[in-house]
Amino acid sequence: MNSAAPPLNLQTYSAMDCPVHGLVTILSGPWTTYILWLLRQRGPMRFGQLKKQMPAISAKVLTERLRLLEQTGILDRHQEATIPPKVTYSLTGRGQELHGALDALDALALKWSGRTAWA
Amino acid sequence: MNSAAPPLNLQTYSAMDCPVHGLVTILSGPWTTYILWLLRQRGPMRFGQLKKQMPAISAKVLTERLRLLEQTGILDRHQEATIPPKVTYSLTGRGQELHGALDALDALALKWSGRTAWA
DNA sequence: CAGCATCCTTATCGATACTG
DNA sequence: CAGTATCGATAAGGATGCTG
Numbered sequence: 186m187n188s189a190a191p192p193l194n195l196q197t198y199s200a201m202d203c204p205v206h207g208l209v210t211i212l213s214g215p216w217t218t219y220i221l222w223l224l225r226q227r228g229p230m231r232f233g234q235l236k237k238q239m240p241a242i243s244a245k246v247l248t249e250r251l252r253l254l255e256q257t258g259i260l261d262r263h264q265e266a267t268i269p270p271k272v273t274y275s276l277t278g279r280g281q282e283l284h285g286a287l288d289a290l291d292a293l294a295l296k297w298s299g300r301t302a303w304a
Numbered sequence: 305m306n307s308a309a310p311p312l313n314l315q316t317y318s319a320m321d322c323p324v325h326g327l328v329t330i331l332s333g334p335w336t337t338y339i340l341w342l343l344r345q346r347g348p349m350r351f352g353q354l355k356k357q358m359p360a361i362s363a364k365v366l367t368e369r370l371r372l373l374e375q376t377g378i379l380d381r382h383q384e385a386t387i388p389p390k391v392t393y394s395l396t397g398r399g400q401e402l403h404g405a406l407d408a409l410d411a412l413a414l415k416w417s418g419r420t421a422w423a
Numbered sequence: 424c425a426g427c428a429t430c431c432t433t434a435t436c437g438a439t440a441c442t443g
Numbered sequence: 444c445a446g447t448a449t450c451g452a453t454a455a456g457g458a459t460g461c462t463g
Contacts (some may be wrong), residue, residue, distance in 0.1 A: 192418035204413035206337040207408060213332030213455075218325045232425050243457055248426060258416070267356035269424040270463085279416060285411055287324060289405040297377070297398060299311035333438075334433050351445050367446065388444040389443085 190214055211257060216242055217250055218279045218287065221276070224260070225284055229275035259283060309377040317404055330376060335361055336369055337406065340395070343379070344403055348394035378402060 195207030212218055216239055223238055224230060238245055251274060255258040259280040265271040276284070306371055310336055314326030331337055342357055343349060370393060373379040378399040384390040395403070 190416070193416045195413050196427095200334060201338055204417055205410040206332075208409055208413045209328060209337060209406075213325075213328045214364070215319060218328060219320055219322060222447095242366060244426065245428095245458090248458065253461095256447095268426095268463085270320045270368060270426090272425060279412075282412055284430095286408040289408050290327055291324045293398075293401055293405055294314050294327045297309070297313060298323055300323075304416045347444095355445095360437090362439095363446065364448090366437090368436095384444095387443090389446085391445060419441065 190277065193257055197258075198243070208293075211253060212287075214250055215246055215252065217254070220250060220254070221259070221280065222286065223275050223289070224274065229263075229273045232272050232274070235274065254280075309396065312376055314376075330372060330378075331368055331406075333372065335366055336373070339369060340378070340399065340403065343393065343395050344398070348382075348392045351391050351393070352356070356392065373377070373399075 195204040195211075196202040198207035198210045202205075216235050219239065221237065223235065230246070232251075233249075236242065236244065242299070251260065251262070255262045255274075257279075260279055261275050263273045263275070266272075314323040314330075317322040317326035317329045319325075325390065336387070338358065342354065351370075354370075355361065355363065358366070370381070372380065374381045375394075376398075379395055380394050380396050382392045382394070384392075
């Protein structure tokens with residue numbers, strides 16, 4: 186499955202040395218959940234496409250976020266060394282697992298907002 | 305169940321006007337997941353007890369966090385107007401639902417860290 | 424096209440001191 | 444006991460300009 190993905194020290198990302206908090210901290214970074222959502226909805230996307238969907242984001246921050254998600258094995262970065270270069274980002278196995286967990290949070294968020302269909 | 309809890313605009317907490325991101329942003333605040341974890345493990349706790357478990361936190365930040373969690377209906381604040389005052393915090397229904405979702409993230413975090421028993 | 428380097432501004436957090 | 448008020452440091456994000 187994703188046995189190829191290397192072990193991760195998520196505590197690194199938490200001031201509390203707590204893996205869950207590390208993961209939540211990564212997710213809470215600017216635009217992060219939106220990036221993941223876009224990639225799930227529309228499949229692999231290029232840097233410029235992503236940026237176009239987030240007009241208010243700076244290239245610096247988008248780059249930082251993508252790097253972090255790549256380092257944590259959530260995204261895959263595929264680069265073609267053409268001129269001009271073409272870089273495509275997509276969800277890895279981890280990224281897809283993560284979406285399952287986010288769906289649960291999403292359901293709660295909607296429920297608490299009083300917006301569920303079934304409530 | 306928790307039908308008494310008022311609807312929440314979680315988008316307020318997200319720069320992106322996204323409910324999930326709002327919720328994740330709340331959770332990622334300093335010490336937040338730890339506070340929730342403590343309250344689940346040990347039941348209702350007083351302000352001073354919580355603070356004792358987090359020596360590095362300032363009263364200011366702890367107060368801010370507790371207020372936010374109270375406003376979002378995740379914690380309940382019970383005050384006894386005695387002298388000296390006694391204030392007790394506990395998880396609400398929402399707080400307990402939330403833990404279910406956090407458990408899923410927790411499981412992922414541990415799995416990715418290569419620390420699962422079953423992996 | 425997909426970024427990196429730099430500067431600057433703001434928001435956040437920690438520390439300290441004080442109070443109902 | 445359970446906070447509030449104030450101050451200062453730090454770091455994170457936005458804007459701009461440049462490059463392989």
